[in-house]
Amino acid sequence: MSAILFLIVIGIIVAAGFLLIFIWAVKSGQYDDSYSPSVRMLFDNEESIPDKEEPLKKKS
Amino acid sequence: MELQKFTYDNKITRLFMNATILWGIVGMLVGLTIALELVFPLMSGGISWLSFGRLRPLHTNAVIFAFVGNGLFTGIYYSAPRLLKTPMFSELLGKIHFWGWQLIIVAAALTLPFGFTVGKEYAELEWPIDIAIALIWVVFGINLIMTTVKRRTKHIYVAIWFYIATFVTVAVLHIVNSINIPVSLLKSYPIYAGVQDALVQWWYGHNAVAFFLTTPYLGMMYYFIPKAANRPVYSYKLSIIHFWALIFLYIWAGPHHLLYTALPDWAQALGVVFSVMLIAPSWGGMINGLLTLRGAWDKVRESPVLKMFVVAVTAYGMSTFEGPLLSLKSVNAISHFTDWTIAHVHIGALGWNGMMTFGMLYWLFPRIYKTQLFSTKLANIHFWLATTGMLFFAIPLYFAGFAQSLMWKEFTADGYLKYPNFIETVTQVIPMYGIRILGGTLYITGVIIMIFNLIKTANAGTFVATEDDEAPALESHASVIDKGHRTLEGKPLLFTLLALAAILIGGIIEFVPMFMVKSNIPTISSVKPYTPLELEGRDIYIREGCYNCHSQMIRPFRSEVERYGDYTKAGETVYDHPFQFGSKRTGPDLAREGVKTGPLYKPNSWHYNHFFSPQKLVAESIMPPFPWLIANELDYSKISKKISVMQTLGVPYPEGYANQAKDELLKQANEIAQGLRNEGIDVTDTKEVIALIAYIQRLGTDIHRTDGSSAFTNK
Numbered sequence: 001m002s003a004i005l006f007l008i009v010i011g012i013i014v015a016a017g018f019l020l021i022f023i024w025a026v027k028s029g030q031y032d033d034s035y036s037p038s039v040r041m042l043f044d045n046e047e048s049i050p051d052k053e054e055p056l057k058k059k060s
Numbered sequence: 061m062e063l064q065k066f067t068y069d070n071k072i073t074r075l076f077m078n079a080t081i082l083w084g085i086v087g088m089l090v091g092l093t094i095a096l097e098l099v100f101p102l103m104s105g106g107i108s109w110l111s112f113g114r115l116r117p118l119h120t121n122a123v124i125f126a127f128v129g130n131g132l133f134t135g136i137y138y139s140a141p142r143l144l145k146t147p148m149f150s151e152l153l154g155k156i157h158f159w160g161w162q163l164i165i166v167a168a169a170l171t172l173p174f175g176f177t178v179g180k181e182y183a184e185l186e187w188p189i190d191i192a193i194a195l196i197w198v199v200f201g202i203n204l205i206m207t208t209v210k211r212r213t214k215h216i217y218v219a220i221w222f223y224i225a226t227f228v229t230v231a232v233l234h235i236v237n238s239i240n241i242p243v244s245l246l247k248s249y250p251i252y253a254g255v256q257d258a259l260v261q262w263w264y265g266h267n268a269v270a271f272f273l274t275t276p277y278l279g280m281m282y283y284f285i286p287k288a289a290n291r292p293v294y295s296y297k298l299s300i301i302h303f304w305a306l307i308f309l310y311i312w313a314g315p316h317h318l319l320y321t322a323l324p325d326w327a328q329a330l331g332v333v334f335s336v337m338l339i340a341p342s343w344g345g346m347i348n349g350l351l352t353l354r355g356a357w358d359k360v361r362e363s364p365v366l367k368m369f370v371v372a373v374t375a376y377g378m379s380t381f382e383g384p385l386l387s388l389k390s391v392n393a394i395s396h397f398t399d400w401t402i403a404h405v406h407i408g409a410l411g412w413n414g415m416m417t418f419g420m421l422y423w424l425f426p427r428i429y430k431t432q433l434f435s436t437k438l439a440n441i442h443f444w445l446a447t448t449g450m451l452f453f454a455i456p457l458y459f460a461g462f463a464q465s466l467m468w469k470e471f472t473a474d475g476y477l478k479y480p481n482f483i484e485t486v487t488q489v490i491p492m493y494g495i496r497i498l499g500g501t502l503y504i505t506g507v508i509i510m511i512f513n514l515i516k517t518a519n520a521g522t523f524v525a526t527e528d529d530e531a532p533a534l535e536s537h538a539s540v541i542d543k544g545h546r547t548l549e550g551k552p553l554l555f556t557l558l559a560l561a562a563i564l565i566g567g568i569i570e571f572v573p574m575f576m577v578k579s580n581i582p583t584i585s586s587v588k589p590y591t592p593l594e595l596e597g598r599d600i601y602i603r604e605g606c607y608n609c610h611s612q613m614i615r616p617f618r619s620e621v622e623r624y625g626d627y628t629k630a631g632e633t634v635y636d637h638p639f640q641f642g643s644k645r646t647g648p649d650l651a652r653e654g655v656k657t658g659p660l661y662k663p664n665s666w667h668y669n670h671f672f673s674p675q676k677l678v679a680e681s682i683m684p685p686f687p688w689l690i691a692n693e694l695d696y697s698k699i700s701k702k703i704s705v706m707q708t709l710g711v712p713y714p715e716g717y718a719n720q721a722k723d724e725l726l727k728q729a730n731e732i733a734q735g736l737r738n739e740g741i742d743v744t745d746t747k748e749v750i751a752l753i754a755y756i757q758r759l760g761t762d763i764h765r766t767d768g769s770s771a772f773t774n775k
Contacts, residue, residue, distance in 0.1 A: 002256070003252055003255075003256035003257075003259045003260050004259060004324070004327055006260075007236075007259065007260065007263050007314075010232065010236060011311045011312060014228070014229065014232055014311060015308060015311060017228070018225070018304075018307055018308065022304060025216075029214075030215060030216060031300060033215070034296050034297040034300065035296055035297075037215045037217055037218075037296060038286065038292035038293045038296035038299075039292045040213075040215075041143055041217050041283070041286065041287075041292075042286060042287065042290060042291070042292060044142060044529065
């Protein structure tokens with residue numbers, strides 16, 4: 001069943017790749033702030049499209 | 061800090077959006093057609109490219125890669141620039157990506173119905189199209205990753221992570237599973253065989269669900285739900301955990317598609333364990349999505365967009381609960397090969413992917429056309445049609461799956477199968493197939509209403525081709541304007557990914573062929589390669605998509621051994637490039653169809669008449685007739701090439717056999733045809749049906765060989 005070995009190797013390479021990226025993300029401070037990004041993504045530059053079905057509220 | 065001005069391009073979003081709608085309706089209509097064919101098997105009218113086995117792959121490919129594919133590109137091309145505060149990296153790459161992907165879809169539509177297929181579920185497309193997919197996918201990946209690199213926000217929002225994981229993993233999956241050796245422009249054989257091929261295929265198949273249908277849509281969930289509800293995601297921390305846990309677990313779950321098969325037990329157990337663990341991140345994600353709407357349920361009542369999202373996320377929760385359940389061996393013993401699986405995937409496809417897509421479209425159109433949605437009422441009607449349609453689709457199929465499985469397994473008090481006649485278990489579920497058609501029709505009606513509504517919306521508004529935005533530059537980026545390798549070093553993300561891709565491609569090209577070929581050496585000495593005629597017959601079996609209705613994998617249960625014959629051994633499949641285990645038993649298992657002493661055996665003349673008209677022999681059969689197999693001349697011009705490709709793959713045909721293949725083929729064809737003529741059937745030697753009969757009569761016979769005879773002299 002060399003296919004199993006092969007897939008495990010591929011799986012480990014992919015997982016290791018993700019692990020490296022994860023470590024990079026943590027180290028580079030990606031997750032230092034785990035709240036404000038969720039709020040920040042709500043604010044776009046809304047001026048250019050004013051009249052929408054349910055306009056998104058701007059910062060008050 | 062100085063603000064930089066830039067624009068978002070809505071033109072590419074619009075292109076993908078329109079393609080999503082177009083291919084969505086096409087894919088669903090093909091689905092409706094094949095659903096009808098299961099109730100009205102004569103509907104295809106003897107037209108080869110309309111028959112079930114040819115259209116079912118078209119349906120799955122269209123819905124997955126065309127509808128959901130364009131849907132996820134819509135979501136990504138709209139949300140990624142806005143989340144990263146920068147335009148997409150390259151408009152040109154975007155255009156190449158869009159048109160390339162549509163060309164691939166058209167190529168699929170022009171090959172699959174005409175029988176050009178590799179014969180592996182969800183990876184049916186032939187090798188030139190596979191190469192095109194890989195190239196276009198890389199174009200998409202470069203565009204996405206470079207956009208991330210050029211971002212103006214320090215933090216990479218969780219949705220982007222989901223998108224990047226999608227790109228990386230799908231690239232790996234697609235390449236690993238599509239290594240085929242061409243025979244001609246539109247015919248190739250996979251490098252793996254039998255159980256090995258099955259394992260690679262379902263590793264791919266499962267992860268395609270995970271990384272094509274799930275992760276990008278989760279990214280979209282984390283963008284569009286907060287946007288539409290105008291409130292942040294319930295827990296951003298949870299979303300990060302959701303992401304990392306999900307991608308680390310998903311890769312290992314594939315073997316749950318091969319429970320009770322000839323796959324080693326420990327690999328099956330591994331698949332089960334990871335599948336069960338998957339419920340944790342999946343439900344974490346579902347809860348996170350739903351709780352985002354806490355305190356906003358009044359909005360949900362009014363907004364069709366949010367309503368659709370709620371049903372989508374709920375369906376995600378349902379199918380990710382059901383998935384682990386179906387991975388338990390005891391449940392899988394009942395569910396596998398039945399309509400339960402079909403119900404399961406449609407909760408995912410109609411509920412999760414469909415509803416997410418519709419919600420997104422209803423949200424995007426008014427924004428991109430700077431107007432109100434034409435009719436909220438129609439959107440609400442669509443919502444109800446889609447929801448009830450989904451239920452009318454899935455519930456009867458759950459029932460059908462259960463009923464059929466129990467009937468297959470039931471014994472009488474005397475120890476005989478209660479329903480030895482397979483057709484009894486088919487007629488039992490036909491009414492359920494009827495209700496499923498109703499469900500599908502409701503669902504499609506909803507989509508048609510949506511299209512009307514969206515066209516009206518677009519006509520009422522004016523298209524906003526670009527939107528302006530401004531943001532300060534990211535400090536760390538100012539210093540890395542220089543080109544070349546230094547830029548790469550400065551970008552660990554991109555660098556890691558490119559390195560990963562390089563390692564993988566290098567490793568695959570170097571080590572797979574030799575590894576695979578060696579390991580395909582048989583472990584059962586009586587198992588021999590197919591004769592040239594049988595090989596041609598097998599290619600017809602693949603071309604007609606018989607595997608969409610018939611399995612070739614007898615599991616080691618008393619009920620199956622009794623019904624079909626001895627259970628399938630791994631060593632019996634070592635020359636099967638590709639494997640044909642199948643995943644659904646709309647008809648009986650065929651793994652031992654050729655065994656003379658077996659419970660299913662039928663003479664050649666029976667098969668001949670059955671292919672011409674199944675209903676003449678089994679009145680209530682829902683197998684379509686294959687009159688063209690009777691009429692068509694067998695094209696055996698490529699048989700030498702096929703044999704030598706098989707030799708390259710390690711199939712032990714004797715040296716120089718490729719040159720004799722044609723004579724051997726004609727000789728065997730003559731024997732079979734003569735036998736048929738003796739029974740009064742008017743047939744010439746080289747009809748396609750002769751090859752197919754040769755293959756069918758070979759199925760499962762090797763381990764029943766008593767005299768040690770062989771068509772070949774090498775052993």
